[in-house]
Amino acid sequence: MSLIVIVDDRVTNRNIFSRLAASIDANVSVRAFGDPVEALAWLADNPPDLIITDYKMPNMDGAEFIRSYRGLPGAADIPVIVITVYEERSFRLRALEAGATDFLHSPVDHHEFVTRARNLLKLHYHQKLLASRASTLERELESSERSRARAMRDSSERLANVIDTLPIMIRATSRDGRIMFVNSFLDAVMGSGAATAVDAPVAALLGEERATRCLALDRIVFETAAALQPFEEEIVDVAGAKRIFLTTKSPLRDSSNEITGVLTSSLDITNRKAAEDHLRRLAHHDALTGLPNRTLLVERLTRQIARARRGDHLCALHIVDIDGFKRVNDLLGHAAGDRYLNLVAKKLGGILRSDDTLARLSGDEFAVLQTSVGGAEDAAELARRLLDTVCETSDFEGSPIQATASIGVAVHPTDGVDPEELIKNADLAMYRVKAENGNSFCFYAADMQARARQQAVLDTELRRAIEKQEFVLFYQPQINIADGRIIGAEALLRWRRPGIGIVSPGTFLARAEENGLIVPINEWVLQDACREARSWRNPGQPALRVSVNLSPVQFRKRTIPLLVAKALADSGLEPAALDLELTEGIVMEDLESVAGDLRKLLDLGVHVSIDDFGTGYSSLSYIKRLPLSRLKIDQSFIRGLNSDPNDAAIVRAIITLGHSLDLAVLAEGVETAEQLARLGEEGCDEAQGYYIGKPMPAVEFRKMLNMDLGMAKSA
Ligand code: C2E
Ligand code: MG
Ligand code: MG
Numbered sequence: 001m002s003l004i005v006i007v008d009d010r011v012t013n014r015n016i017f018s019r020l021a022a023s024i025d026a027n028v029s030v031r032a033f034g035d036p037v038e039a040l041a042w043l044a045d046n047p048p049d050l051i052i053t054d055y056k057m058p059n060m061d062g063a064e065f066i067r068s069y070r071g072l073p074g075a076a077d078i079p080v081i082v083i084t085v086y087e088e089r090s091f092r093l094r095a096l097e098a099g100a101t102d103f104l105h106s107p108v109d110h111h112e113f114v115t116r117a118r119n120l121l122k123l124h125y126h127q128k129l130l131a132s133r134a135s136t137l138e139r140e141l142e143s144s145e146r147s148r149a150r151a152m153r154d155s156s157e158r159l160a161n162v163i164d165t166l167p168i169m170i171r172a173t174s175r176d177g178r179i180m181f182v183n184s185f186l187d188a189v190m191g192s193g194a195a196t197a198v199d200a201p202v203a204a205l206l207g208e209e210r211a212t213r214c215l216a217l218d219r220i221v222f223e224t225a226a227a228l229q230p231f232e233e234e235i236v237d238v239a240g241a242k243r244i245f246l247t248t249k250s251p252l253r254d255s256s257n258e259i260t261g262v263l264t265s266s267l268d269i270t271n272r273k274a275a276e277d278h279l280r281r282l283a284h285h286d287a288l289t290g291l292p293n294r295t296l297l298v299e300r301l302t303r304q305i306a307r308a309r310r311g312d313h314l315c316a317l318h319i320v321d322i323d324g325f326k327r328v329n330d331l332l333g334h335a336a337g338d339r340y341l342n343l344v345a346k347k348l349g350g351i352l353r354s355d356d357t358l359a360r361l362s363g364d365e366f367a368v369l370q371t372s373v374g375g376a377e378d379a380a381e382l383a384r385r386l387l388d389t390v391c392e393t394s395d396f397e398g399s400p401i402q403a404t405a406s407i408g409v410a411v412h413p414t415d416g417v418d419p420e421e422l423i424k425n426a427d428l429a430m431y432r433v434k435a436e437n438g439n440s441f442c443f444y445a446a447d448m449q450a451r452a453r454q455q456a457v458l459d460t461e462l463r464r465a466i467e468k469q470e471f472v473l474f475y476q477p478q479i480n481i482a483d484g485r486i487i488g489a490e491a492l493l494r495w496r497r498p499g500i501g502i503v504s505p506g507t508f509l510a511r512a513e514e515n516g517l518i519v520p521i522n523e524w525v526l527q528d529a530c531r532e533a534r535s536w537r538n539p540g541q542p543a544l545r546v547s548v549n550l551s552p553v554q555f556r557k558r559t560i561p562l563l564v565a566k567a568l569a570d571s572g573l574e575p576a577a578l579d580l581e582l583t584e585g586i587v588m589e590d591l592e593s594v595a596g597d598l599r600k601l602l603d604l605g606v607h608v609s610i611d612d613f614g615t616g617y618s619s620l621s622y623i624k625r626l627p628l629s630r631l632k633i634d635q636s637f638i639r640g641l642n643s644d645p646n647d648a649a650i651v652r653a654i655i656t657l658g659h660s661l662d663l664a665v666l667a668e669g670v671e672t673a674e675q676l677a678r679l680g681e682e683g684c685d686e687a688q689g690y691y692i693g694k695p696m697p698a699v700e701f702r703k704m705l706n707m708d709l710g711m712a713k714s715a
Pocket of ligand 1: 504505695
């Protein structure tokens, strides 16, 4: 019998979750609490197998609850799932710190709830089984003093047998990274054979790359003397198939309670993951047309908005409502109405780019999320094409129908800063069109023509700026926190715009990305930054590094490795002194081809950092798969470092994560001495920000370097 405890202050949630939990298995019993304090009192006497708790509760939040619970005897290994709202990333990190095992997003997807809960129950069951079998053997061992020697031999053989029959990969590794033990299931999955001999280095079993990661995690177990929370990993088995495992790591102690090794156990969850993915697909798509539904649209909008923060992406939301669809249904019947909607969906989908999303919101209401929008006229052009496309369906299965649409458009960020606001405002605009007899489109904010004119002027001026070489690079120093020495600088683009002065990239980057001018601009940036950094070389001193920001457009063209090789050759800069900054967005656009380009860059010897880290995707699995050197913590988290516990928790989590993957961690946007001191305490490696130095012209940075060098000499 497994016991699941549910803690949620809302009675409806409690009922739904209880029902879902009970549906996992006939052997599951459920106990639900509205008050975390009451739950804690009960849990002190009743050990559960799984806890599912809400995050936001009036008396005590989820993180506090988990922390108090983890303090109870025997509670350390019980899995706890926390339910949070999508945006609450910082709360999730806080819950993770308090000891949460997994998360579910609210509103909760029922299938996901059941599969996750089931996975954790199964893992916990196997862990309990292992522990109880081991302790039975231990009791047997103690029972007879006389037969002790024989029992010892027998039971360790039986224990080994037990461990061998479990369908879990189990291995133990020593402090110096050598294999102490592997079970036969692991042998069978990995086909490892002789490589698993006792005392062989872990790399012989896992390969260099995975072994490095594994040992970094083992080190954390040795240092903290505590088990790591279960994490998912992808492993290629002996037959070459990719499998997903849920892995735990815990300290292994000898009879004197000394930690002698780390026990790693991995449960195969491949099938469940596949089922989960399938169910997730069902939950995110419309049954009639197979298009993304509202939930998925909101998810994609949220991501798109996160990317837009840097000013290199705009996006537009179009709400497309078919005029007079009711008449199609009335005239031709519902079955024909459904076929008509499918036709419209297919036609609309046909004119979109692969990055755009077409969703069906309800009956005859569709939505288009248009990405990489240069300005309002791009959105207007698409709206016009959407209207034309709907018109093409006016001869439907031989019956003439009134095929027109009303379209409302909202552009991020002018017309809304979050998904709900954008949807609401696009809807409002759509109703305005409807009120005027439909068959047209309208923007939420209607100063379109003025916007279009401004954009045309900007395009011409940007072109001229390239010809007249009006771009310059400013340099912002980066220091090593431990000794305060300057280790390099980030090259930041500026435009000496005639009649206006020095202009920051926020005002023109989006446009340059859209009209493609960013490509020649950034080629120049790369060349100029390498040339400048070459001049910083100082005999007897370690080379200073220059960081260059890369654009998504450039990456899509796949010419980065060539450009970088050329810039290095032309300038004579040593490759290790060049650091390229990518964003999570660039990486996620096309993980496979980006990974290929990154490996080429690694072969050249340059470094790659992830910029604005923490603002993008919650999935961190991709960082493990890329050859990176550094994470740059986004400045938004540094701002609240000394005042907001959530920010502090995120910063700490990023530093731990980075170090566990052998990456350096740099904090951006450091503005005060307090922030810098705190970062030092947290073990952050490097820093950059106004407190250390604002972005400055090249000559000034060179002066700063000479002063730094002078101080080092006199010290
Ligand atoms: P980023 O790469 O994250 O650069 C850091 C930005 O934060 C810079 O803004 C910098 O001036 C600012 N900053 C640095 N320290 C502080 C601080 O302590 N407090 C505050 N409030 N801000 C600080 P900037 O120069 O306006 O650049 C904005 C973004 O434009 C950059 O963000 C980068 O994504 C992009 N960018 C800059 N140069 C280039 C370039 O050559 N090519 C491309 N593709 N993008 C560039
Ligand atoms: Mg940057
Ligand atoms: Mg940044």
